[in-house]
Amino acid sequence: MSTVPLIPENAPFTAEQRAWLNGFLAGVFSRAAVSGSPVGAAGSQALTPLTVLYATQTGTAESLAKQAAKEAGKRGFAASVLDMAGVSIEQLPAHANLLVITSTYGDGEPPDSAKALHSALASASPAAQLASVRYSVCALGDTNYTLFCQAGKDFDAHLEKLGASRVAPRTDCDVDYEGPFTAWLDSALSAFGSAPATPSMSEGASETAAGFSKKNPFPAPVRIVRNLNAPGSAKEVNHVEFDLAGSGLAYEAGDALGVYPHNCHDHVSAVIRALGCDGEEAVPSPAGELPLRTALTQHFDLGKPSPALLTLLGVSEPVPHHVLDALLAAPAKPAPALFVGALKKIQPRLYSISSSPKAHPGRVHLTVGAVRYEVNGIPRKGVCSTFLAERALAHGTAGVFVHANPAFRPPADPSVAMIMVGPGTGIAPFRAFLEERAATRATGKNWLFFGDQKAATDFLYREELEALRASGVLTRLDVAFSRDQQEKVYVQNRMLEKAAELYAWLEAGAHFYVCGDAGRMARDVDAALHQVFVTAGGKSPEAAAAYVQSLKTSRRYQRDVY
Numbered sequence: 076m077s078t079v080p081l082i083p084e085n086a087p088f089t090a091e092q093r094a095w096l097n098g099f100l101a102g103v104f105s106r107a108a109v110s111g112s113p114v115g116a117a118g119s120q121a122l123t124p125l126t127v128l129y130a131t132q133t134g135t136a137e138s139l140a141k142q143a144a145k146e147a148g149k150r151g152f153a154a155s156v157l158d159m160a161g162v163s164i165e166q167l168p169a170h171a172n173l174l175v176i177t178s179t180y181g182d183g184e185p186p187d188s189a190k191a192l193h194s195a196l197a198s199a200s201p202a203a204q205l206a207s208v209r210y211s212v213c214a215l216g217d218t219n220y221t222l223f224c225q226a227g228k229d230f231d232a233h234l235e236k237l238g239a240s241r242v243a244p245r246t247d248c249d250v251d252y253e254g255p256f257t258a259w260l261d262s263a264l265s266a267f268g269s270a271p272a273t274p275s276m277s278e279g280a281s282e283t284a285a286g287f288s289k290k291n292p293f294p295a296p297v298r299i300v301r302n303l304n305a306p307g308s309a310k311e312v313n314h315v316e317f318d319l320a321g322s323g324l325a326y327e328a329g330d331a332l333g334v335y336p337h338n339c340h341d342h343v344s345a346v347i348r349a350l351g352c353d354g355e356e357a358v359p360s361p362a363g364e365l366p367l368r369t370a371l372t373q374h375f376d377l378g379k380p381s382p383a384l385l386t387l388l389g390v391s392e393p394v395p396h397h398v399l400d401a402l403l404a405a406p407a408k409p410a411p412a413l414f415v416g417a418l419k420k421i422q423p424r425l426y427s428i429s430s431s432p433k434a435h436p437g438r439v440h441l442t443v444g445a446v447r448y449e450v451n452g453i454p455r456k457g458v459c460s461t462f463l464a465e466r467a468l469a470h471g472t473a474g475v476f477v478h479a480n481p482a483f484r485p486p487a488d489p490s491v492a493m494i495m496v497g498p499g500t501g502i503a504p505f506r507a508f509l510e511e512r513a514a515t516r517a518t519g520k521n522w523l524f525f526g527d528q529k530a531a532t533d534f535l536y537r538e539e540l541e542a543l544r545a546s547g548v549l550t551r552l553d554v555a556f557s558r559d560q561q562e563k564v565y566v567q568n569r570m571l572e573k574a575a576e577l578y579a580w581l582e583a584g585a586h587f588y589v590c591g592d593a594g595r596m597a598r599d600v601d602a603a604l605h606q607v608f609v610t611a612g613g614k615s616p617e618a619a620a621a622y623v624q625s626l627k628t629s630r631r632y633q634r635d636v637y
């Protein structure tokens with residue numbers, strides 16, 4: 076492998092700047108090079124530098140970036156991992172070999188920490204500013220969203236517009252991202268001139284010593300499922316506890332737990348009936364040949380039908396809500412093996428962990444809102460939230476794995492204050508944060524904004540929160556019960572009532588956290604935060620926006636929203 080200059084001759088720097096940057100980068104790369112046994116590491120042969128630049132909201136892109144760097148290290152690169160939050164457009168020319176891994180959030184937007192770089196690239200003039208950069212993009216997304224992988228598409232287009240050379244085509248990954256990601260990484264590293272893939276090239280998230288991972292979930296005993304709402308509530312939120320003993324699974328406050336659900340028996344029976352089968356027919360499944368009933372219960376997604384299924388069934392309009400609707404509308408029923416061949420694999424759901432491992436060793440807690448709604452007068456229910464609510468305890472176990480989210484953590488400095496906004500199930504990670512701060516005797520102040528429909532029935536974890544308040548761990552607790560009075564009162568109303576104090580906490584360095592509903596609540600809380608800087612901080616709307624952006628970039632504003 077040949078040595079390449081870190082800053083190419085044609086990069087837009089003076090000779091002096093180039094020399095300084097080369098020295099600086101050489102230091103950075105040697106410190107940050109991912110451990111392992113890089114190909115060609117022996118002797119004095121220098122490694123090819125490679126930067127894996129990621130943007131994440133809930134940790135997936137970060138974990139894949141670390142995986143990419145590890146693999147690149149084995150294949151002869153001095154690979155470093157960089158969070159987009161800390162990178163400006165001016166720094167990009169220094170990264171001659173660049174892998175970009177980004178998810179998409181909101182309505183086709185980049186993750187919070189990447190917004191600054193995203194808009195800088197979008198508004199940069201299309202002179203060949205990045206001619207020194209060779210790159211490839213891996214976009215993470217979900218085809219259920221209209222603007223599938225939009226942030227990845229944007230970064231790819233912006234880099235090209237600014238003169239960077241795409242060495243391997245972008246890959247857009249759906250929720251089942253492991254295979255496409257591995258294929259992309261192999262093709263991108265090969266395009267950068269690497270040795271062939273190592274036989275052990277990992278396809279998934281890290282495994283525990285006992286071998287449990289997203290691909291091989293731990294069958295965790297379900298110990299407790301307890302409704303947190305009082306009788307008469309319109310909501311159904313369950314506190315769920317799993318036993319992790321013997322799994323080797325470890326988590327931190329801020330991580331999420333992935334749960335593999337089973338489909339509802341009645342729903343599976345209805346699908347089997349619609350197929351004209353009895354459920355005993357042998358069909359192929361991701362776990363090998365299984366009876367149709369078992370395969371449909373455990374391995375296939377019976378939610379939104381795939382395009383392949385609609386084609387197989389000859390059904391198009393009106394768009395069916397569920398696989399069952401499509402089957403019922405089909406002019407002819409396919410053979411069961413063909414039918415399952417056109418289904419998507421069942422996907423795990425993520426839940427923000429609501430316990431600190433320091434407070435509950437060997438256990439993990441979740442706070443799960445049961446999803447129930449009607450379509451055209453027909454009752455429907457969410458697969459995983461109602462599996463946990465109705466059947467998990469009786470079934471005994473559920474397949475789980477830890478989804479690390481290092482971008483969502485209490486402050487590293489225990490004396491730094493936290494402001495947490497978590498209405499409804501958004502309380503989950505903040506219960507974990509508070510348990511963590513109590514267990515570690517952190518001295519930083521803690522302020523929680525919680526809200527739900529009615530104080531009498533929906534004040535989740537009320538006793539615990541009041542005890543934390545009484546003990547002084549929770550410095551302030553502000554609640555907003557939306558349906559206890561004529562006018563709606565939401566957490567952001569409480570924030571605005573306390574704007575001066577909130578501003579003072581932020582000015583003193585507090586971190587600001589939001590968890591829960593992404594569509595309405597998180598957007599309105601964000602607007603309220605801007606308003607706090609205008610009213611209490613005396614800033615212009617533009618200066619307030621810049622302040623909020625700087626909080627995001629410096630990771631003092633962290634969101635876990637869904």
Ligand SMILES: Cc1cc2nc3c(=O)[nH]c(=O)nc-3n(C[C@H](O)[C@H](O)[C@H](O)COP(=O)(O)OP(=O)(O)OC[C@H]3O[C@@H](n4cnc5c(N)ncnc54)[C@H](O)[C@@H]3O)c2cc1C
Nearest residue numbers: 133424425426427442443444448457458459460500503637
């Ligand atoms: C990082 C992260 C953390 C999360 N943390 C939590 C948590 O702590 N607690 C929690 O409860 N959830 C949490 N969630 C959400 C959770 O992952 C699941 O999405 C949720 O439980 C629903 O899953 P389900 O299988 O029950 O529903 P699904 O079977 O997936 O059904 C949900 C789908 O049903 C449809 N739907 C829902 N309501 C309606 C309606 N009114 N009308 C028409 N269609 C509708 C929509 O298509 C929706 O996408 C989190 C999500 C993420 C990404």
Ligand SMILES: NC(=O)c1ccc[n+]([C@@H]2O[C@H](COP(=O)([O-])OP(=O)(O)OC[C@H]3O[C@@H](n4cnc5c(N)ncnc54)[C@H](OP(=O)(O)O)[C@@H]3O)[C@@H](O)[C@H]2O)c1
Nearest residue numbers: 444498499500501526527528557565566592595596599637
């Ligand atoms: N992506 C998914 O698959 C998925 C799955 C489950 C839940 N979710 C989302 O997660 C959310 C969490 O559900 P949850 O039951 O825990 O709580 P929730 O529905 O968010 O309700 C909690 C409290 O927030 C209030 N609220 C409503 N709109 C608000 C706004 N714009 N700003 C601030 N507060 C607002 C509610 O008031 P009112 O009800 O009185 O208006 C209620 O008092 C749901 O809203 C849902 O959108 C998504």
Ligand SMILES: Cc1cc2nc3c(=O)[nH]c(=O)nc-3n(C[C@H](O)[C@H](O)[C@H](O)COP(=O)(O)O)c2cc1C
Nearest residue numbers: 131132133134135136178179183216217220223224
């Ligand atoms: C609230 C929310 C909004 C999302 N919006 C989009 C979207 O607009 N387009 C898309 O392709 N994927 C969207 N996704 C899916 C994520 O991009 C996908 O789950 C990704 O793997 C998350 O990666 P991360 O953990 O690195 O942030 C969304 C996910 C959530 C929870």
